[in-house]
Amino acid sequence: MSLDKVDYSQDRGLNYEENLLWEKEHSEHSGVDFPDLKDTPTRTGMDMRDDIGLPQLSEPQVVRHFVRMSTWNYSIDHGFFPLGSCTMKHNPRLNEKVARMKGFAHIHPMQPASTAQGALELMHELQNWLAELTGLPGVCLAPAAGAHGELAGMMTIKRAHEQQGNAHKKIILAPDSSHGTNPATAVMCGFEVRSIPTAETGRLSVEAFKEALYRTDEKGADIAGMMVTNPNTCGLFETDILEISELLHAVGGYFYCDGANFNAIVGKARPADFGADVMHINLHKTFSTPHGGGGPGSGPICCTEELAQYMPVPTVIKGDDGLYTLENETDRPETLGKLKAFQGQFGMFVRALSYMMSHGADGLRQVSEDAVLNANYILSQLSDDFHAPYGGQPCMHECLLTDKKQKEHGVSTLDMAKALVEYGYHPMTVYFPLVLAGTMLIEPTETESKDAIDRFIATMKGIANDVREGDTEKFHSYPISTPRKRLDEVKAARNPILRWKKD
Amino acid sequence: MAEFRYTKDHEAIYVDGGVAAVGITAHAQDALGDLVFIELPEVGKTVAKGDEIAVVESVKTAAEVYAPIAGEIIEANDAVVDDLALISNPVNDNGWLVKLKIADESALSDLMDEAAYDAYLKEID
Numbered sequence: 001m002s003l004d005k006v007d008y009s010q011d012r013g014l015n016y017e018e019n020l021l022w023e024k025e026h027s028e029h030s031g032v033d034f035p036d037l038k039d040t041p042t043r044t045g046m047d048m049r050d051d052i053g054l055p056q057l058s059e060p061q062v063v064r065h066f067v068r069m070s071t072w073n074y075s076i077d078h079g080f081f082p083l084g085s086c087t088m089k090h091n092p093r094l095n096e097k098v099a100r101m102k103g104f105a106h107i108h109p110m111q112p113a114s115t116a117q118g119a120l121e122l123m124h125e126l127q128n129w130l131a132e133l134t135g136l137p138g139v140c141l142a143p144a145a146g147a148h149g150e151l152a153g154m155m156t157i158k159r160a161h162e163q164q165g166n167a168h169k170k171i172i173l174a175p176d177s178s179h180g181t182n183p184a185t186a187v188m189c190g191f192e193v194r195s196i197p198t199a200e201t202g203r204l205s206v207e208a209f210k211e212a213l214y215r216t217d218e219k220g221a222d223i224a225g226m227m228v229t230n231p232n233t234c235g236l237f238e239t240d241i242l243e244i245s246e247l248l249h250a251v252g253g254y255f256y257c258d259g260a261n262f263n264a265i266v267g268k269a270r271p272a273d274f275g276a277d278v279m280h281i282n283l284h285k286t287f288s289t290p291h292g293g294g295g296p297g298s299g300p301i302c303c304t305e306e307l308a309q310y311m312p313v314p315t316v317i318k319g320d321d322g323l324y325t326l327e328n329e330t331d332r333p334e335t336l337g338k339l340k341a342f343q344g345q346f347g348m349f350v351r352a353l354s355y356m357m358s359h360g361a362d363g364l365r366q367v368s369e370d371a372v373l374n375a376n377y378i379l380s381q382l383s384d385d386f387h388a389p390y391g392g393q394p395c396m397h398e399c400l401l402t403d404k405k406q407k408e409h410g411v412s413t414l415d416m417a418k419a420l421v422e423y424g425y426h427p428m429t430v431y432f433p434l435v436l437a438g439t440m441l442i443e444p445t446e447t448e449s450k451d452a453i454d455r456f457i458a459t460m461k462g463i464a465n466d467v468r469e470g471d472t473e474k475f476h477s478y479p480i481s482t483p484r485k486r487l488d489e490v491k492a493a494r495n496p497i498l499r500w501k502k503d
Numbered sequence: 504m505a506e507f508r509y510t511k512d513h514e515a516i517y518v519d520g521g522v523a524a525v526g527i528t529a530h531a532q533d534a535l536g537d538l539v540f541i542e543l544p545e546v547g548k549t550v551a552k553g554d555e556i557a558v559v560e561s562v563k564t565a566a567e568v569y570a571p572i573a574g575e576i577i578e579a580n581d582a583v584v585d586d587l588a589l590i591s592n593p594v595n596d597n598g599w600l601v602k603l604k605i606a607d608e609s610a611l612s613d614l615m616d617e618a619a620y621d622a623y624l625k626e627i628d
């Protein structure tokens with residue numbers, strides 16, 4: 001018998017194939033012996049059915065199913081994960097140790113506040129840290145993730161305009177480099193979005209901003225606010241942000257700051273000082289709580305004293321008696337209300353505060369400095385091999401490259417991203433931001449050692465070198481060593497199979 | 504007189520008898536990559552210049568198609584929704600998305616002709 005012909009399992013090496021639970025053989029047997037329930041009356045008055053075809057499996061079958069599938073994952077715990085604007089940083093295991101302490105792990109949100117003083121104190125402390133780091137004193141921890149934080153922030157702005165009799169303010173300005181969630185959130189809140197073109201510097205220009213600000217009203221009376229990420233998605237700090245925010249404030253608009261890129265400036269610049277009125281913080285990015293399959297996320301918002309009355313409830317407050325309580329609608333009648341059940345992702349609060357306190361103020365500042373240094377190191381090493389737009393100027397925490405040089409040889413950003421998968425890396429963010437063609441946005445974070453970054457640089461240089469030398473054919477079929485080869489993304493999008501059906 | 508016109512947002516327009524057939528240029532298709540979805544507007548709607556009239560979505564991104572000129576939408580090309588590859592045909596063939604009855608033909612002079620569009624493509628490269 002030739003060993004090559006053995007193909008019973010379709011497994012290769014220690015890569016396991018795995019079908020859906022429904023596709024497993026499971027006709028007449030089960031892991032548990034239930035009594036025959038066919039003629040048993042149900043409490044809901046419905047008949048028992050046995051035609052649903054639920055899989056009947058034993059415990060080891062089910063355990064193997066999920067463990068096998070878990071081996072298909074790629075995470076920051078496996079290796080380098082340079083996804084731009086996503087801050088895929090290491091979640092220190094100290095966070096996990098603290099989050100698993102009984103008092104935190106077993107607490108229930110409906111427990112009386114008097115029995116949860118420690119947890120409330122922790123939330124109050126986290127609010128203080130976020131207020132200090134952003135310069136924005138009003139903090140609501142409740143939003144469940146980044147986009148939810150954006151929604152909470154924009155609803156706060158909307159509420160403020162309504163309460164102040166400015167319902168005619170309808171327009172939100174957003175740079176064309178902004179995260180897609182920004183315009184989507186503004187529209188969801190009933191605003192109209194006006195896009196501001198990115199200038200040749202890769203940043204907002206005062207001229208372009210003024211043009212958009214006064215386009216339909218010479219006094220800008222119809223402007224409700226703007227949504228700006230700083231540093232922006234080209235990895236550049238908005239150097240005119242102070243002048244821009246002053247112009248915006250002069251027409252009565254509010255500045256929503258997208259906190260996705262906060263890791264670049266923690267402890268270095270406070271968003272309130274460059275004019276932000278409200279911003280969300282991704283605890284799961286900047287403050288190391290797990291994401292990318294390991295979540296959940298957590299997206300608190302911070303806002304000015306003025307906007308704090310309108311933001312969602314609850315907020316943890318400390319009474320004169322030293323006791324912590326949750327402030328709700330009756331305590332703060334101007335609030336837009338509640339956006340999330342209970343208090344938010346408490347487990348993430350524990351991890352984020354552990355991260356903050358274990359680093360301290362100076363440690364957090366160094367985190368930002370190291371993240372920026374790492375991104376600039378990559379940029380400087382790769383800017384001969386890849387096109388670095390906007391003059392290849394120094395960046396913040398993420399660097400932007402494009403496929404302009406490789407495209408001439410027929411190799412695109414998508415091909416190179418697939419090659420990275422072949423070479424054992426999670427690809428960077430591709431085709432974003434949308435302001436240029438074939439963009440690759442690389443964010444190493446402070447997590448990576450110089451060794452790890454040097455290996456990534458060598459891989460990228462190797463790709464550029466192969467393309468230069470005409471060894472391009474393979475790039476169209478990569479990846480080839482993965483359990484699944486190059487996927488037909490167009491077919492998957494055009495004819496998605498979203499539900500398993502029995503034959 | 505029938506003629507082709509273009510916009511800076513890479514809409515391609517074929518004007519014939521007061522009707523503009525609007526699609527997207529080859530450059531736009533190349534930048535977007537393979538399309539996976541097209542959304543067309545309701546027929547009978549009146550649009551101003553710059554209003555969104557269609558959405559084209561690729562694996563990379565989704566892009567809006569804007570009305571290059573004010574007018575009334577008199578036809579939507581349902582065939583291209585069913586067979587997305589048709590978009591690669593010229594707009595005066597079956598690669599168009601929407602047909603607009605032009606409100607004011609003098610506004611056509613704001614749009615680029617082929618030579619001007621080619622020069623614009625070189626400029627933005």
